[in-house]
Amino acid sequence: MALSVILRLEMDKNKVSFGQLATTISEAEGDIVAIDVIHQGRETTTRDVTVNVRNQDHSEHMIDEVKKLDGVKLINVSDRTFLMHIGGKLEMKPRLPIKNRDDLSHVYTPGVARVCTAIHEDESKAFSLTIKRNTVAVVSDGTAVLGLGDIGPRAAMPVMEGKAVLFKQMAEIDAYPICLDTTDTEEIIRTIKAIAPGFGGINLEDISSPRCFEIEDRLKEELDIPVFHDDQHGTAVVLLAGLLNALKIVEKKLSDVKVVVTGIGAAGVACTKMLLSAGIENVICVDRHGTLVDTETYDNPMWNWCASRTNPDRVKGTLHEIIEGADVFIGISGPGVLTVEDVKRMAENPIVFALANPTPEIDPEEAEPHVRVMATGRSDYPNQINNVLCFPGIFRGALDCRATTINEEMKLAAAQAIASTVTDDELNESYIVPSVFNEEVAPRIREAVIRAAIETKVARRIPKEFR
Ligand SMILES: NC(=O)C1=CN([C@@H]2O[C@H](COP(=O)(O)OP(=O)(O)OC[C@H]3O[C@@H](n4cnc5c(N)ncnc54)[C@H](O)[C@@H]3O)[C@@H](O)[C@H]2O)C=CC1
Ligand SMILES: CC(=O)C(=O)O
């Protein structure tokens, strides 16, 4: 993974020039992207030099070369990513100032008591008189964090904070990262139900399968606010959007393609369901042991569900054995699962979505010469198929119409809204989904989702523009 490191260097002006330093960094294949002078003395200059490098090993090599320069003293090395995380990525701010006793008596006691009583008498008023209206809990137990696995609730926090920041930036939703110190299904359900009164929606994140299916199903049944497991449905929505557009490029029909999905966990199961409901007939699911077939029975009920609806030819074997002739590869498993040799054996104009984070199933640079359309889940390559394109907009829509749930129709509407943001003129191999920073995406999803919620009668409020 590419890194950006900041070297704080004290340079002896009599011994070394900045030109020599720049040459050394450049010869070590570092890319200088910024230079800041921190201190200018008579004999020495202290500078912060920001350098992009390929990975940790490359960074160490480049630093060793810099240290060899006579007259250069390395004071400190910092990593831009870590600097951006110091103190966390979020803060909470009041929406109105309390300037005097009069304000205080309205915002706090005694005035607040009348508001509490009003909600006590009519609980639906919690949506208009509290932060419930615009607040989502981003809840994880830290058991399937990105592709890092079970790293625990503390280590999961940076991802959940990141999701919360994205909710705010993309859709003006106040989201709270909540990492639970339990992996017990019942305790997670109980805890989320207990905190639900303050939230308008629950975004489950990075909870390992198969527990995630039961947790989501039970919460959906027992709560009257949307519960959405982002790794399942957010991923599936964006995947379908990307696939609809990629198939346009290769001029293949949904009903004709052979699609191999690898990694039948939270994301894999939901993506498989979405592909089937979009009309793809030949989906083959593969996990570590090989393909899922309906002649076998699995401990994981979702695998039995997938086996009974996919793999019409009952193909048995490992990914490498069954990839022959596939039109589309979808990876939501882990790093290095797909080889270049596998890609070469796919059908003409192969589509490869290697979505494992942070390291995809195949290095996009190695795969690129052999694929027609390549996508990853990452921000540093084109075609970012990542649930961040979905969750802000889908919750914006759900909150604005006070939906009781996020149903299949709303998800399908979201996928179509994302796909249609890319016009036919813009569509090409490196642009199958809009950028995460495209400001049209969330409003388009919102609108499509509200329409679908109204049509399917799960909206408790009809926003003015839809009346
Ligand atoms: N781009 C995106 O928007 C998203 C990407 N992901 C990525 O997808 C991956 C899976 O995430 P989840 O479904 O949440 O995890 P999960 O733990 O629920 O499922 C992972 C599945 O992949 C399987 N797997 C792992 N290594 C494999 C291999 N070598 N061959 C075949 N199967 C293998 C596991 O057995 C498991 O069934 C992670 O890397 C995650 O970062 C997940 C959600 C969204
Ligand atoms: C993007 C995301 O949610 C994941 O990789 O888990």
Ligand SMILES: [Mg+2]
């Ligand atoms: Mg996730």
